Each structure stands twice: as structure tokens, then as C-alpha cells.
Amino acid sequence: MTGDAARVQRIAALAVALEVTVAASESLTSGSLAKALGAGPDAADWFAGGIVAYKEQVKFEVLGVHEGPVVTAECARQMAEGAKKLLGADIVVSATGVGGPQPSEGKRAGTVYIAVATADDTTVRQLSLDGDPDSVLAGTTSRSLELLEEILQID
Numbered sequence: 842m843t844g845d846a847a848r849v850q851r852i853a854a855l856a857v858a859l860e861v862t863v864a865a866s867e868s869l870t871s872g873s874l875a876k877a878l879g880a881g882p883d884a885a886d887w888f889a890g891g892i893v894a895y896k897e898q899v900k901f902e903v904l905g906v907h908e909g910p911v912v913t914a915e916c917a918r919q920m921a922e923g924a925k926k927l928l929g930a931d932i933v934v935s936a937t938g939v940g941g942p943q944p945s946e947g948k949r950a951g952t953v954y955i956a957v958a959t960a961d962d963t964t965v966r967q968l969s970l971d972g973d974p975d976s977v978l979a980g981t982t983s984r985s986l987e988l989l990e991e992i993l994q995i996d
Contacts, residue, residue: 848986849881855993856887861931863989865891866904866924868911868937869953873982889930894920900937903927912938912946914954914965921958933958934989936981940974951977955985957992964992 856863865874875891878884892904900906904923906916921935934957941950951970956963966988970980 845877845983845986846880848983848990849877852878852986852990852993853881853883853887855990856932857883859993861993862887862889862929864889864924864928864930864933866894866920866933866935867891867985868894868900868920869940870936870978870981870985871895873978874934874936874985877982877986889928892924892927910946912948912952912954914956914967917954917956918958918963918965921956921963925958931960932989932992934985936985938968938977938981940977940981942974950974953977953981953984955981955988957988959992964988 865878867874872893878888894900894904897911900911901908904920906919916937917935921933925933936955938953939945939948939950953968953970956965968984970977
């Protein structure tokens with residue numbers, strides 16, 4: 842079992858124990874967060890679903906992200922909070938950033954923002970990941986799941 846799969850098992854157990862629903866709102870990860878969470882044990886009981894908002898207009902029009910740069914902490918926050926409202930989930934993990942290989946919005950490849958929104962707060966982290974685009978996406982997925990597990994352990 843991979844590290845991510847083991848982490849998702851722990852997330853599933855925490856979500857069930859806390860009686861909360863979890864969802865994902867993602868951009869550069871293109872659905873890998875939702876795929877990982879949906880593969881978790883008894884996902885039908887705790888996984889609400891996911892939104893892949895790859896294009897900026899989807900972020901703005903569907904998730905309510907304010908128009909402007911999307912490789913920002915504020916975008917990650919708004920993506921998580923917007924999906925929380927849309928999906929009716931208790932906790933949402935989000936990810937936005939530059940997968941590479943080229944920079945975007947003046948930020949180098951590997952610049953990523955992840956967030957987890959709960960009923961009480963939204964936690965945002967900036968990541969600086971190295972490697973090719975596949976490595977950046979895998980790292981973003983892993984670190985996002987790690988943050989989600991951390992927040993669930995606090996609740």
C-alpha cells in the first residue's frame with residue numbers, strides 16, 4: 842500500500858469517527874485528490890465528491906474565486922470555501938499552483954497553494970516542490986492529503 846493510500850485509510854477512519862463529509866476542489870491536480878479520496882474505505886459514507894476547476898473561468902464562475910491571479914493563497918482558500926458551499930461538505934481540501942515545466946503568473950514551476958476549509962477556519966499552506974510536472978502533481982496530492990489528515994486530527 843502506498844503512503845497516500847494508507848493516509849486515505851486514516852482520513853476515512855477519522856471522517857467516519859467525526860461524522861463529517863469530505864470533498865475536494867482542485868486545479869493542477871486534475872482530479873487526483875478526488876480519485877484518491879473516492880478510493881478510500883466506505884467512501885460513500887463520508888466522501889461528498891470533488892470539483893475540478895482547471896480553467897480560471899471555472900474558478901471564478903463556479904467556485905466564486907475573485908478574478909485575478911489564481912496561483913495564490915487566497916485562491917486556494919476561496920476554492921475550498923466555494924466547494925464547501927456548493928457540495929455541502931463539512932471539510933474541503935483544495936489545491937492550485939504551477940505544475941510546470943514553465944512558470945505561470947510570475948511564479949516558478951512547483952509553486953503550489955493548498956487549503957483545507959472546515960466549519961470554523963480555513964488553513965492554507967504554500968509549497969515549493971521540485972521535479973518534473975508529474976512529480977509536482979504527485980507531491981501536491983500527497984501534501985494535500987497530509988494537510989487534510991492533520992486538520993481532521995485536530996477536529
